[in-house]
Amino acid sequence: MMSAQMDAAQVLTGAGLDALLQVLKSRGLRTLGPKIRAGVIVYEEIASVADLPRGWTDEHSPGHYRLRRRDDAALFGYTVGPHSWKQFLHPARQCLWQARRDGAGEQPHFEPEPSDAQHFALIGVRACELRAIAIQDRVLLEADPQYRARRRDTFIVAVNCTVAGATCFCASMNAGPAVSDGFDLALTELTTSSEPLFVLRAGTDIGRAVLSELPRRPASDTEIARAAARVEDTAASMGRQMPSEDLPQRLLRNLEHPRWSEVAERCLACGNCTMVCPTCFCTSVEDSSDLTGTQLTRTRRWDSCFSADLTYLHGGSVRQSTRSRYRQWLTHKLATWPQQFGTSGCVGCGRCITWCPVGIDITVEASRIAAGESG
Amino acid sequence: MDASTIDPMRPRLARVRSRRRDGPQVWTLEIDAGPEARSGFSAGQFNMLSALGVGEVPISFSGDPTEPRRIVHTIRAVGAVSTALAHLGVGATLGIRGPFGVGWPLAEAVGQDVVLVAGGLGLAPLRPAVYHLLAQRSRYGQITLLYGTRSPAEILFRRELNAWRRRADLSVEVTVDHALGAWDGHIGVVTALIERAHLAARHTTALVCGPEIMMRFAAEALAAALIPSESIYLSMERNMQCGVGLCGHCQFGGLLLCRDGPVIRYDRLRETLRVREL
Ligand SMILES: Cc1cc2nc3c(=O)[nH]c(=O)nc-3n(C[C@H](O)[C@H](O)[C@H](O)COP(=O)(O)OP(=O)(O)OC[C@H]3O[C@@H](n4cnc5c(N)ncnc54)[C@H](O)[C@@H]3O)c2cc1C
Numbered sequence: 001m002m003s004a005q006m007d008a009a010q011v012l013t014g015a016g017l018d019a020l021l022q023v024l025k026s027r028g029l030r031t032l033g034p035k036i037r038a039g040v041i042v043y044e045e046i047a048s049v050a051d052l053p054r055g056w057t058d059e060h061s062p063g064h065y066r067l068r069r070r071d072d073a074a075l076f077g078y079t080v081g082p083h084s085w086k087q088f089l090h091p092a093r094q095c096l097w098q099a100r101r102d103g104a105g106e107q108p109h110f111e112p113e114p115s116d117a118q119h120f121a122l123i124g125v126r127a128c129e130l131r132a133i134a135i136q137d138r139v140l141l142e143a144d145p146q147y148r149a150r151r152r153d154t155f156i157v158a159v160n161c162t163v164a165g166a167t168c169f170c171a172s173m174n175a176g177p178a179v180s181d182g183f184d185l186a187l188t189e190l191t192t193s194s195e196p197l198f199v200l201r202a203g204t205d206i207g208r209a210v211l212s213e214l215p216r217r218p219a220s221d222t223e224i225a226r227a228a229a230r231v232e233d234t235a236a237s238m239g240r241q242m243p244s245e246d247l248p249q250r251l252l253r254n255l256e257h258p259r260w261s262e263v264a265e266r267c268l269a270c271g272n273c274t275m276v277c278p279t280c281f282c283t284s285v286e287d288s289s290d291l292t293g294t295q296l297t298r299t300r301r302w303d304s305c306f307s308a309d310l311t312y313l314h315g316g317s318v319r320q321s322t323r324s325r326y327r328q329w330l331t332h333k334l335a336t337w338p339q340q341f342g343t344s345g346c347v348g349c350g351r352c353i354t355w356c357p358v359g360i361d362i363t364v365e366a367s368r369i370a371a372g373e374s375g
Numbered sequence: 376m377d378a379s380t381i382d383p384m385r386p387r388l389a390r391v392r393s394r395r396r397d398g399p400q401v402w403t404l405e406i407d408a409g410p411e412a413r414s415g416f417s418a419g420q421f422n423m424l425s426a427l428g429v430g431e432v433p434i435s436f437s438g439d440p441t442e443p444r445r446i447v448h449t450i451r452a453v454g455a456v457s458t459a460l461a462h463l464g465v466g467a468t469l470g471i472r473g474p475f476g477v478g479w480p481l482a483e484a485v486g487q488d489v490v491l492v493a494g495g496l497g498l499a500p501l502r503p504a505v506y507h508l509l510a511q512r513s514r515y516g517q518i519t520l521l522y523g524t525r526s527p528a529e530i531l532f533r534r535e536l537n538a539w540r541r542r543a544d545l546s547v548e549v550t551v552d553h554a555l556g557a558w559d560g561h562i563g564v565v566t567a568l569i570e571r572a573h574l575a576a577r578h579t580t581a582l583v584c585g586p587e588i589m590m591r592f593a594a595e596a597l598a599a600a601l602i603p604s605e606s607i608y609l610s611m612e613r614n615m616q617c618g619v620g621l622c623g624h625c626q627f628g629g630l631l632l633c634r635d636g637p638v639i640r641y642d643r644l645r646e647t648l649r650v651r652e653l
């Protein structure tokens with residue numbers, strides 16, 4: 001079914017985008033996308049194009065984020081905020097199972113699986129975020145049936161980035177700014193005036209089926225070229241970059257580098273960087289029972305390599321110091337993730353830099369440490 | 376049921392069939408997981424055991440892998456969950472998930488001498504290996520069990536150890552850190568037993584389980600006895616919450632110990648074991 005003709009780029013207007021949301025809803029999907037809340041762009045349920053952050057962009061620097069007005073009406077004219085799609089696919093809290101005892105001392109029995117399987121349409125997924133989803137797939141898809149159930153029917157509307165944030169470095173991680181695969185539909189925004197305008201392409205059969213229901217027209221060669229040029233400009237204006245050559249080996253050769261202690265003096269071990277990271281997956285489980293001991297629940301929640309409990313063994317935690325926890329975080333992302341899952345654990349989205357309260361920058365720390373003692 | 380629909384995070388309910396005390400604060404439970412329980416495990420693997428409403432912890436199999444329907448675990452009560460588990464009475468309910476992990480390389484060791492080095496409770500995860508080796512005795516060369524524990528009172532599986540000592544085809548040496556009164560055995564650390572044992576370095580496989588510091592010294596002593604690091608295996612302990620490599624707790628450098636271990640070949644550990652707080 002892959003035919004070049006079917007995948008010819010189409011042009012969609014704001015009304016077309018609204019039609020897309022309605023088609024996805026009519027297919028039983030919860031449409032989730034960007035929205036402004038308390039001064040940041042978050043991902044939430046969206047009802048229509050009116051919910052999108054029209055005419056807004058975001059300013060990033062280490063430890064700093066602010067929304068600012070654009071001089072056009074672009075709907076996707078920002079980069080990424082503190083939310084990522086993992087909050088839907090790999091939720092922060094999740095019930096693993098519940099069991100009931102009919103009376104004290106009775107044999108408990110498991111309650112049926114909650115059938116709250118939700119089906120999502122993710123609107124406005126960036127290239128780095130598509131890569132992050134692919135990375136979490138590697139970690140969770142096979143081992144976690146709940147993740148698999150949510151992920152299976154997820155419909156993805158990707159957006160090529162037409163601006164790069166000052167903390168972005170996806171280009172040096174080969175993760176963006178152009179989307180390459182893993183989407184059902186991909187948009188490139190061409191909006192200049194007040195009327196939203198997109199070049200749209202389908203990436204899957206279901207994407208093609210949805211596309212066929214939308215009001216659209218074929219894109220002209222000029223529109224296609226303009227869309228491509230915008231994404232190329234984005235790649236060229238990337239705010240940061242990660243050193244690439246031999247990075248994993250160079251980091252692992254420098255596990256005792258003095259820089260780890262220096263960064264530990266600034267790091268608050270707050271774990272913000274792991275909460276905002278779209279690939280971080282660590283979780284802990286908690287058991288609870290009600291006062292009568294008849295209702296038993298096991299819950300799984302996000303955890304962080306910055307928490308002492310993550311490595312608790314009888315007698316104390318393995319990683320006691322902030323130095324060791326920061327080292328674990330950075331080397332896991334960039335050096336040991338490839339050994340564990342055959343892919344980098346970082347996509348270069350820059351969230352950990354922007355949302356670190358003290359502005360610690362993974363690209364700076366990795367460069368210094370990988371450069372060795374003389375760095 | 377198709378494997379892809381089984382939720383590895385969902386325990387089966389099981390009951391305690393029997394319970395015996397095996398040392399101070401140490402109990403061995405035999406668990407009846409019902410007819411539909413997955414049977415079979417290999418020596419060195421572990422289960423996740425739940426004290427319902429309290430929590431779940433990793434516990435190694437300590438029973439006989441040649442009797443796959445008998446699930447046996449030896450538990451030391453050290454904290455909330457292990458204490459709740461160790462104190463379960465006969466007939467009480469617990470949750471069980473597993474088996475998980477990669478165990479001892481007993482197939483690879485066929486034709487070789489095998490030395491088992493245990494420290495403290497580390498004897499429990501090695502006991503299934505002893506059962507396996509004895510069940511297939513003719514396939515292995517010399518078998519040596521070196522066991523170190525704190526004091527004579529803490530010696531695990533005492534009756535069984537005595538029976539093993541009487542066998543001609545198994546050599547057993549026990550040492551204690553300190554002894555008061557009647558103890559005519561070795562005193563000192565288990566590494567001293569390694570130095571004294573006459574190991575045929577080039578065709579010996581070494582299996583080591585105990586506290587990490589003891590394993591590090593034992594591995595160094597085995598290496599000093601010229602056993603290649605590719606023939607030395609350690610059972611690593613880290614916080615483990617899932618058993619299938621998705622919770623992130625058991626990372627040890629590039630290893631996920633619940634999935635890639637707990638038993639890991641020493642050449643993959645030698646460098647990282649030296650790094651503090653890894
Ligand atoms: C692969 C493996 C095999 C093991 N086999 C055995 C065995 O055969 N017999 C036995 O008695 N013990 C064994 N242990 C250790 C046992 O899991 C811990 O003693 C137990 O988790 C302590 O939990 P607690 O709640 O009683 O103690 P607490 O100290 O209160 O622990 C609180 C929590 O921390 C974690 N934790 C604490 N200590 C450990 C630990 N040593 N290892 C992993 N997680 C820990 C657990 O999540 C635990 O619930 C094994 C550990 C591992 C990793």
Ligand code: SF4
Pocket residue numbers: 273276277278279280333345346347348349350351352353362
């Ligand atoms: S480590 Fe930082 S830059 Fe990399 S994916 Fe995570 S949040 Fe984004």
Ligand code: SF4
Pocket residue numbers: 266267268269270271272273274306352355356357358359360
């Ligand atoms: S690096 Fe920054 S965000 Fe991460 S734990 Fe340290 S202070 Fe918090």
